[in-house]
Amino acid sequence: MRGMPKGQILFLILILSLSMVFLIRSDGVAKTMYVTETTWVKVNSGPGSEYKVIARVKTGDPVTVLGQEGGWYHIRTAADEEGWIMSSLLTEGRPLTDQVNALATKTQEQSKLIAQLSEENKSLKKYAQMFENSAVELNRLKEENLRLKDHHDLLWLGVGAGILSIGWIIGLITGSFYRRGKAKYRYSFD
Template structure:
């Protein structure tokens, strides 16, 4: 009789080990509820070793049906009902993270707008310089053509022609550089406008996600 009782007792002790499943340690969170007791074993009859609050982060060590073995930050280990656990961060932390993201996006958008303003000013300045350079080039080109037609003083005309040709080459080179710079500025402006649009869309998405989370929580509390 005693031997049978001992065998039965040993079997009962081994049952949790047979049906329990060990899981890789992961960070989980306590769902919104009142204080949750952490017990020494799998059952309400076991001694409470700790009491944890809503949003407390724990390390999941093992699962067995409706129970989960967890480790607290203090190092204590115990069992709680799995329905109190969730792998999602508490809504408060999610809201805080989204608020920080929104603030960073606003700062980036402000910096982008500032950069865009600088590029637009540089673009306008380059456009004006380009216009002036083209006007000066046209003037020198007209002088050059006029000198070619003037053959009264061959030597003087030749010297003036050489000087004018040099000026024309320099201005042509300067005009080419300004045109390239103007093209780069236009590309930069287009990229900035694209980044602003992406920042606005991402900010709107974050705000919509935040609003949706709050609405979902209110509906859950009403239910």
């Protein structure tokens, strides 16, 4: 470096510094992206299709983007393998198949919940109807009880009146015999 002009040394330091900043920055802003709607995607050892294929990832697999060069992303797979993949094969959103599967699962769960709530609703309606029928039956029994009580009271009134009448009649009959007895019985049974 002693033979290099001062300007070239500063230029080299500047280039190295910028390279380090971009390398550090690309590792610091790692974000998760997903493999698009293709079955398998090749992960190359370098940023280009001429590099050796070192791994494969399938649709929906999350990968961590470590950096970007041209139309290629430097990525880390879930298996902790690092490589390069074409940027057009990655998306920030979850793949449609994952979204559809998640929605299907959610729909099934909600359908089960709806079915369960429908059964509970039927059960509650049944109990409400039973309660209403019980209330109607209770009112009917109360009315019948009052009617029977009134009938019972009238029956005992009639029994009392009958006993009084019979007692009065017996009193009349025995009283006339008693008066006749003083008259020394007019009738003889001989």
